[in-house]
Amino acid sequence: xxxxxxxxxxxxDWYRRAAQVRGRAVPPPAAQASPDQPASRPRRxxxxxxxxxxxxxIWSWSIPALAARLPDGRTIRTCPSxxxxxxxxxxxxxSYTFPSVKNAHLRNLAFAVQDPDGWEQAMKDELTARRFxxxxxxxxxxxxxxxADYARSWLRIIRSAPNTRFYAYTKEVRLHDQLLQPExxxxxxxxxxxxxxxxRRVDPRRHRIADVFPDEESIGEAxxxxxxxxxxxxxxxxxxxxxxxNRIPRFQRRQGDRTFGQWQREVDQQRRARRAATxxxxxxxxxxxx
Numbered sequence: 001x002x003x004x005x006x007x008x009x010x011x012x013d014w015y016r017r018a019a020q021v022r023g024r025a026v027p028p029p030a031a032q033a034s035p036d037q038p039a040s041r042p043r044r045x046x047x048x049x050x051x052x053x054x055x056x057x058i059w060s061w062s063i064p065a066l067a068a069r070l071p072d073g074r075t076i077r078t079c080p081s082x083x084x085x086x087x088x089x090x091x092x093x094x095s096y097t098f099p100s101v102k103n104a105h106l107r108n109l110a111f112a113v114q115d116p117d118g119w120e121q122a123m124k125d126e127l128t129a130r131r132f133x134x135x136x137x138x139x140x141x142x143x144x145x146x147x148a149d150y151a152r153s154w155l156r157i158i159r160s161a162p163n164t165r166f167y168a169y170t171k172e173v174r175l176h177d178q179l180l181q182p183e184x185x186x187x188x189x190x191x192x193x194x195x196x197x198x199x200r201r202v203d204p205r206r207h208r209i210a211d212v213f214p215d216e217e218s219i220g221e222a223x224x225x226x227x228x229x230x231x232x233x234x235x236x237x238x239x240x241x242x243x244x245x246n247r248i249p250r251f252q253r254r255q256g257d258r259t260f261g262q263w264q265r266e267v268d269q270q271r272r273a274r275r276a277a278t279x280x281x282x283x284x285x286x287x288x289x290x
Contacts, residue, residue, distance in 0.1 A: 041107070041111055041122075042104065042107045042108055042111060044126065045061060045108065045111075045119075045122060045123055045126050046059040046060065046061055046123075046126060046127075046132075046137060047059065047060055047061075047062065047104075047141075048060070050141060052231065053138060053141070053231055056136070056230050056231070056232060057134070057135040057136060058135070058136045058137070058138055058231060058232065059132065059135060059136070059137045059138070060137065060138045060139075060140075060141040061108065061137065061138070061139050061140065061141070062091075062104075062105050062108060062140065062141040062142045062143060063078050063105050063106075063108050063109040063112070063140065063142065063143035063146075064078055064102070064105045064106055064109055064142065064143060065078065065079060065089050065091035065092050065096070065142040065143055066078060066079045066082055066086055066089065066092065067079070068105075068106055068109055070106075070109065070110050070113060070114065071110060072114065074113070076109060076113060076146060077146060078109065078143040078144060078146050079143060079144045079146070079171065080144070080146055080172065081144070081171040081172050081173070081196040081197045081198045082144075082171065082195075082196060082197070083171070083195050083196040083197045083199065083264045083267065084195050084260055084263045084264045084267055085171070085193075085195035085196060085212075085260055087251070087254050088212075088245065088248075088251035088254055088255050088260075090246045090248070090251075091141070091142030091143075093246075093248055093251070094248070096142060105142065105143075109143070112150060112153075116149065116150070116153060119153070120153045120156060120157060123157050124156075124157055124160045124161070127157070127160065127161040127164060128161075132161065132163075132164045133163050133164070134163060134164075135164055135165070136164065136165040136166070136167065136232060137164060137165070137166045137167075138166075138167060138168065138231065139154060139166060139167070139168035140168055140169070140170075144170055144171060144172055145168070145170055145172050145175055145180070148175060148179060151172075151175055151179055151180055152179070154166075155179075155180070155183055155184075155185065155188075158185045158187060158188045159185050161187070162185075162186075162187055163187075164187065165187055165188075165189075165232075166185075166187060166188040166189075167188065167189045167190065167191070167232070167234070167235045168190055168191070169190075169191045169192075169193040169210060169234065170190060170191070170192060170193065171192070171193055171194075171195065171196030171197075171198060171199075172196075172198065173192055173196070173198040173199075173201040173202055173207075174198060174201060176190055176192060176207075177201070189208075189235035189236075190208070190235075191208050191209070191210045191234050191235060191241060192207045192208065192209050192210070193209075193210045193211075193212075193260075194209060194210065194211045194212070194259070194260050194261035194264060195211075195212060195260030195261060195263065195264050196264065197264075199261060199264045199265070199268070200268065204240060208235070208239050208240075208241070209239070209240045209241065210227075210234055210240070210241040210242070210243060211224065211240065211241075211242055211243075211259045211260055211261045212242075212243055212244075212245050212255075212259060212260040213242050213243065213244055213245065213259050214244070214245055214252070214255060214256070214257050214258070214259070215244050215245070216228060216244040218242075218257075218259075219242035219243075219244065220242075222242065222259070223240075224240050224241060224242030225237055225238045225239065225240065225241055225242060226241075226242055226243070226244070227241055227242070227243055228243070228244065242259075
């Protein structure tokens, strides 16, 4: 995430003036590591291969969604507070399942976990490149803030690149309230995304929230504001924010006509009713019913 310190921090509508950016070519299969043993160090940490983001000069950092096993045998829960979203996760379908993409995301995670200091410095060094000056970085096209130490590393990285804009959707509400928001640099913004096991902690009066709707039409009907024109509207546009679910048939069938937030509330209510009936005090976990 390199940058050159000359430009002022972009204004709230800067995404409308962003230049077109051509997506980075994917290396041929021969250049990829084997699925079982991804290379330990990525050549580049940030990608602009997502065309929907690249059109607005948004780069992205991705790690595996939900959980992944590292080459050293450790399993990392990369989305600790995933709830019903795990049942309709776009980052576990389509191109995200290609071996080359899975390997790239696993390499990123392995670097960040196995050598956090080296990863942090490599990210700071990469952000000094001119291409990031005045651009934006979406932290976690897939994955989430899986630990406080990892989140602190990101805060230091963000402060090192004041001419680059950073943003992230997160379901880690407690971490957001205790660390990310209190220590948020001026060039960063966070959006609490519904559909997680910490939804009960979300307060729309003080949190910027986003929900996933069955379709684009239902967003406005609910009084939410679509970010279809640009993903940066999630942080720069009016709130609350709505996005239409990806048109993946099996996920659409699971979601039905409800939002992720509504779906999560249904699952939470069902779980509380079961606990009340059995006298169980088992902690809430990711939704698996409905």
